[in-house]
Amino acid sequence: MLCIRSNTLNPAFNLATEEFLLNNKTDECFYLYINGPSIIVGKHQNTLAEINVDYVKANNIDVIRRLSGGGAVFHDPGNLNFSFIMNKENNSTEGFKKYTRPILDVLKSLGIDARFEGRNDLTIKGKKFSGNAKCIYNGKILQHGTLLFSSKLPDLSQALKVNPLKFQDKAVKSVRSRVTNISEHLTQPLSLEAFENRIFEHILSLYPDSKTYQLTDNDISAINKLVDEKYGTWDWNFGTSPQYNFQKGIKTKGGFIEINLDVQKGIIQHTKIFGDFFGSRDISELENLLNGTPHEPQQLKEKLKSIQLENYLENVEFDNFVEGLF
Incomplete structure (x- = not known):
């Protein structure tokens, strides 16, 4: 031995x-x-x-x-x-x-x-x-x-x-x-x-x-x-994590947001965002943006930097929303 x-x-x-x-x-x-x-x-x-x-x-x-x-x-x-x-x-x-x-x-x-x-x-x-x-x-x-x-x-x-x-x-x-x-x-x-x-x-x-x-x-x-x-x-x-559903609610300056994610092999397959927030663009555009992204903080931050989050979630701070994804 x-x-x-x-x-x-x-x-x-x-x-x-x-x-x-x-x-x-x-x-x-x-x-x-x-x-x-x-x-x-x-x-x-x-x-x-x-x-x-x-x-x-x-x-x-x-x-x-x-x-x-x-x-x-x-x-x-x-x-x-x-x-x-x-x-x-x-x-x-x-x-x-x-x-x-x-x-x-x-x-x-x-x-x-x-x-x-x-x-x-x-x-x-x-x-x-x-x-x-x-x-x-x-x-x-x-x-x-x-x-x-x-x-x-x-x-x-x-x-x-x-x-x-x-x-x-x-x-x-x-x-x-x-x-x-x-x-x-x-x-x-x-x-x-x-x-x-x-x-x-x-x-x-x-x-x-x-x-x-x-x-x-x-x-x-x-x-x-x-x-x-x-x-x-x-x-x-x-x-390599098994398939899972993630759900979290967060309070923000722009209102309450509930985030729902379906994740397979670490990749977000389906996103639904609910709440009493306001926005000038359809929230489905933000949901579709997140789909196909690894459920990992840095990669999600990079993806979200490509848009103006304010257009979808008025008065919601960037970091506050990212925290809601975990």
Whole structure:
């Protein structure tokens, strides 16, 4: 087994590394990494329905889609992530339990009574500190999980806080749980780095054929290519969202506006705008302008700059209307 530690907080790079290891290493792998502030959404989720768009934008939080299913999770430098990339035939029917047991063993050695609960969670005193997800890809299994160690839990709450009335779709929804940090339950102070070391050393001791591995320059080049072509793109992170209907009402200086969008593969297919506003031109012209545009702030702004919004929505500020689209 190749045991690898990341030296970057770049979430796109770290998730691309998982896919690279799946596709390019014949050895089984264990990968530890920490991401900067980011939201990692499940493969089958509607990204916009999982995030607080305004908060994410204001705080420069990255939003990245992963290979595995399950719900959206918030990452920050107080959260440690672990991945097992194993040959499928070596995956026992125990599923999530098998690859979370080493984590529980380390916590037990620290005097923490952590448990596996439900389908894929690890908890302390009934509060969740780890969510886990998996996928089968190219004949291998990827199972990865989060470990809240000293995360900023209010940030987590705000970043994933979204108005459920905005979206109507069949995408997999995240289930919010009461959460806790591991550090709150330690009997003796321990740094995240020391905790990471304990897990890494424990994995090395568990697998007789394990060895520490450093990504080569060729590995890094291939991973960066994956970032450029997939994990760093709008198409992957937002455009692959399932079909959904978006609805939002906003108050403006020009009156109340209700916006309804039908979106497929991230592209607006149909727009309807209602309200008590005034305008000198037919609102259907504005609706048709938005159709065919990615449901993405910058591209919608560029499209709207080609018209005089005042002609359709009198006394409605440009930025106010754009905010109503998310």
